[in-house]
Amino acid sequence: MKSHYIYAGLIAAASGMAHAEVTPERLLAAGSEEEAGNWLMVGKTYDLNRFSPLDKINSSNVEGLRLVMAAPIGGAEPAGFGIGAMQTTPLADDGFIYLSDPWGTPYKFDLTSGTAAKPVWVCDTGIDKDPSQGILLANRGLALSGNNVISVLPDGRVVACDNETGDVVWDAQVATEVGEGFTNSPQVIGDKIIVGQSYGDWATRGWIAAIDANSGEEIWRFYTIPEPGEPGSETWLCEETGNPDCWKTGGGAAWVAGSYDPESNLVFWGTGNPVPMYDPEYRPGDNLYTNSTVALDADTGEMAWYFQYTPGDYMDYDEVGPALLVEANIDGEDRKVMARFGRNGIFYTLDRNSGAYINSVTYVSNLNWTEGIDAKTGKPIEYDPEADLQTYAIGAITRAGDTATTCPNIQGGTNFFPTAYNPELGLAYAGGIEGCSDLSVREVDSDDVLPGNIFIGGAGVNSGEQTGSINAVNVSDNTIAATLNTTYPMYGGVMASADLLWAGHMDGTFSAYNASTLEELWSMNVGTSFSAAPITFLVGDTQYVAITGGGLGVGGGLAPELSNMQAANMLWVFALEG
């Protein structure tokens, strides 16, 4: 065993610490055998499948897994809404780990010793950790681009750090309006970096933009809320409200990085809820392109298609969660599918070239907001395209005082949580919340709506106890293959490897499950809440599994009994016994 560690160290020394550049070609080949030991982008591959073929750790030996390395991570300084959420998916390349803290600060660790996660550098982005800023702090991961490590920041900058030294190479103020900023991870495609404005609920207008990977200069921008006159603007009936500018604060934030299909050159990003989330009378209409998947040409930003899941939403069912790109045989036909666990509690399959609806299935145990999905259109059956204000099965919530209870919880279903797909089993996986929320409206005068200040127009509070579940869905026929009910809401992501599924729990438990049955095969409680997804990678020929734990952010409200858990941010690394 010792000789093995020495061997790994020699490899690192022999390579002179010079990294293989992360070229566009390497990113395109992130799923290849050559890259099997690395995890080069948050979704592992452009299809966001978060599937690793590594099988040294498998169902027959996972019970021997143990904690082998750990390292503290900073960034626990609070903003106005408290300590940020530790949601970063680490990246791994050649024995080095790259991750971000909730303020977006990048870290690099050297794991080549096999005995310690040694900090190599912390990139100083110069972020102002202003505690007055009333935002939800989070950062969902970094991107590797050439010799740079890219991070997006809550203050609206995109920063490139040198992979060798951790020095800032360039720094671009991409988001410039008050209230705008980033919480997601950047998506590198060729010579471009795609980023999404993340703070919709702060009375801003969402957008997705491509910037030059070498300079940060903006190349194209797609607004998720069209301006008057543009297609889709007819779904913002702002004139009816006496506030013709209601679209300008309409939200539709793009706060989770999308997937990418090199064949069609389309990126698939999800968009957030219309703002204010609980008061549709402020912004009547279907509110395109909120709560949608938008398919954009990666070179031009031109929209090829969109699919809106919950039009005229008042339940906060934004649909930023990952769009899994999958090849599936459906009714005897091989199809290129986009598979998504909706925050609204429904799993959808769409044709990823056209956006056409294929099928859906409810995956949460309790869903009451709709009686079902129209088999032709994919819209909720209550949806009335002629109506200014939609009324779903739970009834409307109104300024006049009507309230409602919606299931699933306003936070989902799933949410930003990374999902996964095991192509060998044909199963898509997601963790999520089981429960309901009580909704009410609180009218806010448009004069009081200030960009940068949270603007929700009502309240959505837990209706009773919230628990959780992990679901495995057979993509070809949209059947639930397995369900695991969990004590606490699942608030992080999942990762698929060979015959295992991995997930971290809110109470600090990290677990491995049988990928087919979701039977628990191994778990360990390390004491930090989990709201991130794990990865797996090789150092030498040893397989490791890593995950970050720490602050829960807004997820903490779902499990008040865990409120005494402290937000100490950590990197945890596991491997098999000797």
Added chain:
Amino acid sequence: MSSSTNVTIPVAALMLALVAPPVHAQSAEEQAGDPERGRVVYRSVGYCGNCHGWAGDGKSGTNLQAPVGPNLRETPLDTEALIEVIGCGRPESPMPFHDRAAYRDGRCFGMDLDDFAPGAAPKRGKTFSDRDVANVVAYLETYVIGRGEPTFEECTEFYDNPSAHACSSLQ
């Protein structure tokens, strides 16, 4: 924590009684709170702004995860009532208590937490000393109650930072 507090406070009080000079009646000036210290307690000890907003208006800078609190700029409460509400909270509402001995020695409506129906007991907020309760009241009476719309200057003064992000939308 609570068990050790229960033990140490009486001991500390006893020690104080043995060594401290006799407490004399405080002058009115000594009793009055310090509004500047009260601002700090409001902002970063009690995090009162989570529900009431930094401006105390129940909307400016409230926390997404907190219930919306009443507009303190328009509160009809007098000094005595403010002290009671801050110390004992408001049963049946999200307003938490901040007095360290609240619902333990009868000082709050003669009740203990056990006297409330399950789930109905007031919630525990951050713990303030008696002095800091008076300081917060002084802050509210000096800088919040009766004020009109919040201003940029008030905001930067509140955060003690001329470039506080929270104030940028008021500029």
